Amino acid sequence: MALINLKINGKAHSVDVEEDTPLLWVLRDHLGLVGTKYSCGIAQCGACTVHRNGEAMFSCITPAASLTEDEITTIEGLSEDGDHPVQKAWAEVDVAQCGYCQAGQIMNASAFLNKNSAPSMEEIDEAMNKNICRCGTYHKIREAVAMAANSK
Amino acid sequence: MATLTKTNRRDFLKIAGTTAGGLFIGFNWMSCDSPKMEVLSTEEILGQAKNFNAFLSISPTGDIVIYSPNPELGQNIKTSFPMVVAEELDADWKKVRVLQANLDTDKFERQLTGGSGAMPHSWERLRKAGATAKHLLVAAAAKKWEVSAEELTTSEGVIYHKSSGKKIGYGEVANDAALLTAPEEITLKDKKDFKIIGTPVKNVDNGAIFTGKPLFGLDFYREGMLHAMIQRAPFGMKIKSIDDAAARNVAGVKDVVTFENSVAVVGTSTWPLMKAKKLLKVEYEADGKVESSSDHDQIFKDLLANGKTEVKREDGNVKAAFKNAAQVVTAEYQCPFLSHSPMEPMNFFAHVKENSVELVGPTQTPESARKTAAEVSGIAPENITVEITRLGGGFGRRLRADYVAEAVHVSKMMNAPVKLTWSREDDLTGGAYRPAVRYRFEAALDADGNMTGYKLRGVGMNAGNSTRENNFPAGAVDNVLIENINYESSITTNAWRAPITNFLAYAEQSFLDEVATAAKKDPVEFRLELYEKAKANPVGGELQYNVDRMIAVTKTAAEKSNWGKKSNVKQGISVYFSHRTYVAQVADIEMENGTPTLKKIHVVTDCGMVVNPTGANHQVRGGVVDGMGHAMFGNLTFEGGLPTQTNFDKYRLIRMKEVPEVDTYYLDSGYDPTGLGEPCLPPTGGAIANAIFSATQRRLRSQPFIDQTEFQDINLKIKRA
Ligand code: FES
Ligand code: FES
Numbered sequence: 001m002a003l004i005n006l007k008i009n010g011k012a013h014s015v016d017v018e019e020d021t022p023l024l025w026v027l028r029d030h031l032g033l034v035g036t037k038y039s040c041g042i043a044q045c046g047a048c049t050v051h052r053n054g055e056a057m058f059s060c061i062t063p064a065a066s067l068t069e070d071e072i073t074t075i076e077g078l079s080e081d082g083d084h085p086v087q088k089a090w091a092e093v094d095v096a097q098c099g100y101c102q103a104g105q106i107m108n109a110s111a112f113l114n115k116n117s118a119p120s121m122e123e124i125d126e127a128m129n130k131n132i133c134r135c136g137t138y139h140k141i142r143e144a145v146a147m148a149a150n151s152k
Numbered sequence: 153m154a155t156l157t158k159t160n161r162r163d164f165l166k167i168a169g170t171t172a173g174g175l176f177i178g179f180n181w182m183s184c185d186s187p188k189m190e191v192l193s194t195e196e197i198l199g200q201a202k203n204f205n206a207f208l209s210i211s212p213t214g215d216i217v218i219y220s221p222n223p224e225l226g227q228n229i230k231t232s233f234p235m236v237v238a239e240e241l242d243a244d245w246k247k248v249r250v251l252q253a254n255l256d257t258d259k260f261e262r263q264l265t266g267g268s269g270a271m272p273h274s275w276e277r278l279r280k281a282g283a284t285a286k287h288l289l290v291a292a293a294a295k296k297w298e299v300s301a302e303e304l305t306t307s308e309g310v311i312y313h314k315s316s317g318k319k320i321g322y323g324e325v326a327n328d329a330a331l332l333t334a335p336e337e338i339t340l341k342d343k344k345d346f347k348i349i350g351t352p353v354k355n356v357d358n359g360a361i362f363t364g365k366p367l368f369g370l371d372f373y374r375e376g377m378l379h380a381m382i383q384r385a386p387f388g389m390k391i392k393s394i395d396d397a398a399a400r401n402v403a404g405v406k407d408v409v410t411f412e413n414s415v416a417v418v419g420t421s422t423w424p425l426m427k428a429k430k431l432l433k434v435e436y437e438a439d440g441k442v443e444s445s446s447d448h449d450q451i452f453k454d455l456l457a458n459g460k461t462e463v464k465r466e467d468g469n470v471k472a473a474f475k476n477a478a479q480v481v482t483a484e485y486q487c488p489f490l491s492h493s494p495m496e497p498m499n500f501f502a503h504v505k506e507n508s509v510e511l512v513g514p515t516q517t518p519e520s521a522r523k524t525a526a527e528v529s530g531i532a533p534e535n536i537t538v539e540i541t542r543l544g545g546g547f548g549r550r551l552r553a554d555y556v557a558e559a560v561h562v563s564k565m566m567n568a569p570v571k572l573t574w575s576r577e578d579d580l581t582g583g584a585y586r587p588a589v590r591y592r593f594e595a596a597l598d599a600d601g602n603m604t605g606y607k608l609r610g611v612g613m614n615a616g617n618s619t620r621e622n623n624f625p626a627g628a629v630d631n632v633l634i635e636n637i638n639y640e641s642s643i644t645t646n647a648w649r650a651p652i653t654n655f656l657a658y659a660e661q662s663f664l665d666e667v668a669t670a671a672k673k674d675p676v677e678f679r680l681e682l683y684e685k686a687k688a689n690p691v692g693g694e695l696q697y698n699v700d701r702m703i704a705v706t707k708t709a710a711e712k713s714n715w716g717k718k719s720n721v722k723q724g725i726s727v728y729f730s731h732r733t734y735v736a737q738v739a740d741i742e743m744e745n746g747t748p749t750l751k752k753i754h755v756v757t758d759c760g761m762v763v764n765p766t767g768a769n770h771q772v773r774g775g776v777v778d779g780m781g782h783a784m785f786g787n788l789t790f791e792g793g794l795p796t797q798t799n800f801d802k803y804r805l806i807r808m809k810e811v812p813e814v815d816t817y818y819l820d821s822g823y824d825p826t827g828l829g830e831p832c833l834p835p836t837g838g839a840i841a842n843a844i845f846s847a848t849q850r851r852l853r854s855q856p857f858i859d860q861t862e863f864q865d866i867n868l869k870i871k872r873a
Pocket of ligand 2: 096097098099100101102132133134135136137226495544545
């Protein structure tokens with residue numbers, strides 16, 4: 001076991017876990033931040049996407065111990081009141097079916113739009129191809145990303 | 153026209169004020185006769201508050217709470233059910249709050265999600281509940297103002313008396329309304345006066361979903377609970393020996409326990425258990441058929457040729473029809489097993505106490521979760537509670553309570569509250585799949601290209617009846633023989649979104665395309681001829697489908713897609729009726745620099761009245777994406793009783809870049825709403841395969857397409873317009 005210091009959503013946290021523990025399980029089991037989802041655990045689906053210094057990252061394969069110098073943002077910390085432009089677009093377009101994949105989708109989309117604020121539809125498709133939605137909400141995801149880009 | 157309908161008082165069992173004041177209606181989804189309305193005192197309400205699961209309550213502030221009984225897995229029932237109640241109530245939607253009800257078999261009937269059946273089952277019950285509450289509120293206002301109720305109107309939670317200019321909010325008369333007796337008969341609104349139904353109402357949980365609130369079973373946490381993960385045996389095998397020494401050594405692991413054919417690692421958090429599971433050394437030995445996919449291919453061939461069949465339907469003289477045929481078309485179609493793979497893996501929380509059990513988690517059928525828990529724990533069902541969380545998808549997998557049983561076993565053995573989590577690998581290898589099926593179709597054509605005979609023989613692996621013997625083209629062909637053979641496999645199967653028809657529709661609609669080609673007829677014309685024949689002279693008694701609705705969706709799809717009118721576009725049509733809903737789809741493939749490019753799928757749906765257009769669009773497009781994804785990529789194969797694809801790297805699900813445009817159209821034929829969770833999936837594979845044939849002359853008779861040599865060199869591109 002090792003004491004790991006993390007900065008998540010602007011707050012300092014210290015957790016005592018095995019060094020190989022992925023950030024995902026630190027968030028979910030130790031910090032009660034369950035908005036970040038587990039689905040594949042092998043960097044294939046994007047359900048676990050968080051931001052590391054503003055960049056999208058799969059938290060299921062990244063040991064928390066490797067992130068002590070970084071600013072981590074999870075869905076809970078993306079905005080104060082759920083009013084990030086991407087969250088607003090998601091609500092406006094009514095994107096969710098079951099909703100399980102959507103935190104990861106939103107985190108990927110928001111990191112992507114930080115880098116590319118005026119993406120083409122092809123660029124949106126390319127960026128969002130990392131996240132699986134088993135319910136098939138792809139059309140609405142695409143529409144919401146485009147809407148968020150235009151609203152900024 | 154507004155309709156007058158019997159209220160059935162049992163639906164409105166208890167009406168009373170609440171402690172805080174307000175109207176509290178327990179409306180029951182049951183429909184048995186029962187005598188008198190009871191009015192309960194405040195004390196009784198409080199004492200029995202737990203009984204009021206099926207209710208609508210209106211507080212003095214005018215806030216309305218509606219409990220939603222059915223598990224929500226993305227079909228949007230938690231939004232659409234309350235919309236129906238609120239419509240008849242004339243509520244202000246902004247003041248409606250929706251809560252998920254726990255399992256309560258006294259109060260609810262059919263508290264399950266499956267078969268696209270919730271809306272058809274509850275449509276009228278929900279309307280009556282809203283209308284009755286409105287009637288009581290209006291009656292209370294009439295009494296207060298000493299005017300006749302007829303003089304009053306309602307809108308968005310407010311009652312108006314036009315001539316005096318008076319108005320009053322629902323909340324202000326809720327207490328008085330609670331003292332009145334529910335009417336014997338109630339008038340339902342004219343559909344043209346609907347203000348909420350038929351408008352796009354957004355998912356009531358959007359806010360919570362988009363900010364990461366704990367909604368799902370996997371998010372559930374209870375102070376002091378243990379975590380568990382389970383190693384299960386390959387199909388057809390049993391445990392021979394267990395060496396758990398290394399697993400026990402992992403920090404965070406508390407115990408390793410064994411029950412039935414499973415080994416559970418138990419600990420204080422999830423990650424150590426994932427590691428420990430990999431360190432378990434469990435040896436297995438055969439305990440039945442240890443199967444591989446190569447065996448299945450042989451079994452299919454043998455059974456189709458020589459298996460003992462069960463005749464599901466026989467019309468006319470099939471032998472003669474085939475003997476006299478000018479032409480016979482024969483083809484075989486096969487699909488693999490599929491996993492449901494909802495994004496949220498199976499999980500459940502169980503706390504077995506001395507005389508009771510507490511269950512919390514994602515289930516499509518809370519009642520069978522309770523029954524299973526009772527069997528495993530030995531505790532009576534009335535002492536078992538089930539809290540239903542939001543489901544991160546289901547697709548039929550969570551109709552099975554195997555994972556509930558596991559959680560109960562471990563909680564009982566550990567004498568502690570336990571949350572069981574399946575890994576993705578567990579989810580793919582843990583069984584209860586869409587069955588693998590192979591069909592043989594034969595059609596007899598006369599010299600004019602009329603289909604005079606039709607034979608279908610299906611072999612399914614634990615598929616039960618792999619046919620739907622009364623579906624089209626039955627009824628439209630004089631001589632029909634439908635036969636089924638079920639092979640008992642050790643691989644477990646379960647309902648999978650649009651059971652059986654998820655592949656049967658594909659096979660049938662592709663085969664009909666083959667027959668139309670052999671008959672040298674346009675695929676749309678060919679179908680329309682058959683419908684007309686079924687309509688004029690239905691074979692074998694009353695048709696099990698409404699042929700006029702079938703004709704309407706087919707013609708509309710042809711029209712909307714400009715069928716056959718665009719020279720650079722190759723098209724395929726597929727039409728299917730399932731789960732009370734009629735769907736026609738046309739796929740458009742454009743040739744771009746010689747490469748076939750799938751651009752668009754046109755979907756025409758007749759599900760009666762559309763309750764919520766935004767929710768409906770989700771189900772239509774989601775169904776198409778699902779149908780397409782699994783037709784293209786879905787494949788679960790076996791080696792020695794174990795699935796070969798154990799995670800999403802090998803088990804391919806459709807992604808963003810693989811989705812074409814989907815245009816949706818609805819035909820309102822004036823019928824009450826039917827379900828939409830399933831019926832848009834079955835036609836999709838056929839529409840695409842038929843368009844591929846039209847573009848390339850390649851006929852795809854097996855799924856997934858990507859594994860077919862006929863498909864590989866086509867280089868199909870997918871591009872949105
Ligand atoms: S859970 Fe991390 S990518 Fe799937
Ligand atoms: S909304 Fe269900 S997995 Fe995306």
